[in-house]
Amino acid sequence: MKYTMQLPLPAILIRVKILRSLNMKQVSFMSEKNNFAHFIIRDFKxxxxxxxxxxWKETGLGGSQRSDNLQVINSTLANGGKLIILEYSEQNIIIGTAWLTxxxxxIYxxxxxxxxxxxxxxxxxxxxNESIKFAKEKKMQIKLEVHKDNLIATGLYKKHGFTYLGDYDVYIIRDLAIIDKVEL
Structure with missing residues (x-):
């Protein structure tokens, strides 16, 4: 008589396989909602x-006011930064980014x-995880800014060990022409 044991499958299964020749990670992702699909974490090209x-425009992170062009990206990479790409390999589309400067x-x-x-x-x-790994390799703290109402993002960051710095506001001058108008 044969005995078999069936173990329950987790809702999400993530497998990571290091592709040494490509210096990338191939990630297989499966959940109850999705069919099997492949994702690759790699560096920006x-x-x-x-x-x-x-x-970035689709997710509200882009726009001309930010001045995030190819030249700026390449400059931050040359100065020790990294732009991590998450690619859906079955369609060769980029579905995620994490830019570290x-x-x-x-590290920001x-x-x-x-x-x-x-x-x-x-x-x-x-x-x-890949972003935190980069900060560890550089032996630097990692800092981020997130909209206080973005509860999903703040939950994610807290799960990964980020802590709230306190109640302070962040200010920025995006339009450098304003500097000429400021009276001191």
């Missing part, structure tokens, strides 16, 4: 710019996004 620019004291995490139709599937954890 210049020909990714058009796709990520569209993704540095001021040599700490920004432009962290997942394409809307891929959200709420656990993929943001892959980008977050």
């Amino acid at each position: 210049s020909d990714d710019y058009e796709q990520i620019n569209l993704l 540095t001021d040599t004291r700490r 995490l920004h432009h962290f996004c997942i394409k809307p139709e891929f959200q709420n599937k656990g993929l943001s954890h892959l980008l977050c």
